[in-house]
Amino acid sequence: MLLSPALAISAVLFTLGVAGVLFRRNAIVIFMCVELMLNAVNLTFVALAQNIGVGGQVFVFFVMAVAAAEAAVGLAIILAVYRHKQSVSLQNMNLLRDG
Amino acid sequence: MSLNLVFWIFGVVAMVSALLCITRKNPVSSALWLVVTLFAVAALFVLLDAQFLAVLQVLVYAGAIMVLFLFVIMLLNLGRPGPSDIKGPVAVGGGVLLAGALLFLLRPLSQVTLSSTITLPPGSVPALQLRQGIVGAVANPLFGTYLIPFEIASVLLLAAIVGAVVLAKRKL
Numbered sequence: 198m199l200l201s202p203a204l205a206i207s208a209v210l211f212t213l214g215v216a217g218v219l220f221r222r223n224a225i226v227i228f229m230c231v232e233l234m235l236n237a238v239n240l241t242f243v244a245l246a247q248n249i250g251v252g253g254q255v256f257v258f259f260v261m262a263v264a265a266a267e268a269a270v271g272l273a274i275i276l277a278v279y280r281h282k283q284s285v286s287l288q289n290m291n292l293l294r295d296g
Numbered sequence: 297m298s299l300n301l302v303f304w305i306f307g308v309v310a311m312v313s314a315l316l317c318i319t320r321k322n323p324v325s326s327a328l329w330l331v332v333t334l335f336a337v338a339a340l341f342v343l344l345d346a347q348f349l350a351v352l353q354v355l356v357y358a359g360a361i362m363v364l365f366l367f368v369i370m371l372l373n374l375g376r377p378g379p380s381d382i383k384g385p386v387a388v389g390g391g392v393l394l395a396g397a398l399l400f401l402l403r404p405l406s407q408v409t410l411s412s413t414i415t416l417p418p419g420s421v422p423a424l425q426l427r428q429g430i431v432g433a434v435a436n437p438l439f440g441t442y443l444i445p446f447e448i449a450s451v452l453l454l455a456a457i458v459g460a461v462v463l464a465k466r467k468l
């Protein structure tokens with residue numbers, strides 16, 4: 198059975214995505230790490246779909262649609278921020294921080 | 297070569313290239329390593345009886361989404377050498393510590409066993425794909441049981457198109 202290795206690999210991929218979000222400053226790289234996490238979850242869905250039924254594969258389809266929408270809107274936001282700040286570093290995006 | 301060995305080879309490729317993706321300081325090489333990860337995950341999908349999703353993964357993720365990312369990186373001219381965007385040693389140490397804690401919490405995932413009341417008999421997904429076709433096995437539930445979520449997803453994509461145009465355009 199491939200269930201256990203698939204779940205182990207997806208856990209590692211998700212953790213790497215979280216680590217990337219934690220120690221990068223570039224907004225675009227952080228976005229890519231979020232995509233990595235979504236992919237890890239997709240792998241879990243597919244691995245369980247093999248054992249439980251194709252409903253999991255349908256759900257991966259929806260996750261991909263949401264990820265595509267999220268990437269389009271997120272990159273548009275990053276472009277808009279870049280136009281204001283001339284930078285995509287998250288250190289400069291502190292408009293809502295008090296003090 | 298056994299199926300398990302092939303699976304682990306692609307899994308290790310995915311994990312190593314994901315690690316390289318989060319540690320390269322140039323965003324372009326980060327994006328290209330992420331493409332390698334996505335291809336390896338597509339291969340894992342094939343080994344897990346999800347051939348249609350593997351094709352979608354290559355077309356949508358490795359194709360469309362990563363082209364969008366690379367396009368924005370080129371547009372903002374972020375590919376030039378410059379100071380690294382990786383945070384200082386304290387933040388990296390904290391990040392590694394938190395990631396290690398998360399991995400520790402996710403460790404039981406690899407020992408999970410499904411109860412026989414919810415699992416299908418082995419080989420039933422390939423049998424379904426043989427009966428309905430590889431696309432049909434996904435399409436039939438998608439346009440039957442999951443029709444309403446499918447329509448909601450189309451509305452979401454429309455909203456995303458409009459939102460992206462409004463955000464990215466200087467003046468409407």
